[in-house]
Amino acid sequence: MQLPVQRFRVTRADLIRYAGASGDFNPIHWSDRFAARVGLPGVIAHGMFTMALAGRAVAEWAGGADAVIEYSVRFARPVVVPDDDEGAEVEVTGVVKGRTDDGLTRIDVSAVCAGEKVLSQARALVRVRD
Template identity: 45%
Template sequence: MSTPDTTTPDINTLEKGQEIGSREVRLSRADLLRYAAASGDHNPIHWNERFAREVGLDGVIAHGMLTMGLAVDLVTDWVGDPGRVVDYQARFTKPVPVPDAEAGPPDTPTATLLISGKVGAVDVEAATARVDLTVSLEGAKVLAKSQVSVRL
């Protein structure tokens, strides 16, 4: 006999508007380099200040997929299993600048994402819920319509 998974939210007790949590995620230039190495996305806008400015940016920016990945971690922690995510969509509304640290090592954080989530919809019959994420930097949303569907 298997033991029930106590980390997975109970679909029968979820309500629209219910908060699932929030967190701050701090980013450094070193984080961007590590992500580039892991993802294979070596676009210089994510690590070279001069190049980023030459193409019209204010400086180096975080990878969009890194931002999305950091945001969905809130949901996967909440449901207890990343395999429960059945759909994830978001629109990029603003870049996430990650300035070079004025002092200290390259892994000194210089940007902080604020991530929070609320239940946006519940379908008890299908055993699914939609979580609406808010992802912002310095008060400005960097992702819009960030919605994650999970099977519970």
């Protein structure tokens, strides 16, 4: 079963707020000059922020954050966030892959930005509310 697509807009303002909340002020998340100097295509979103967006989709599909039992990802590519009003869009989809013996639901999650997969091996185990 395919789960509904969820889209998340990521702007530079979001990166600033996330940096403040997480304490991660690495200049690759706010300085185009620094990002270019280290070989990145531009300012990139924090990996954990990208993971959190996909986790938010999982929680919504499951009926709440407390329904998420396990969640894991690998980072495939960074989300490049341009310095404009549009930012970047991360599209999250999911496929139900089955149920465990104890009634938990397995979900394979996909997150894509600009046509590129940004998370790989993203999986969740959730307790779906009836």
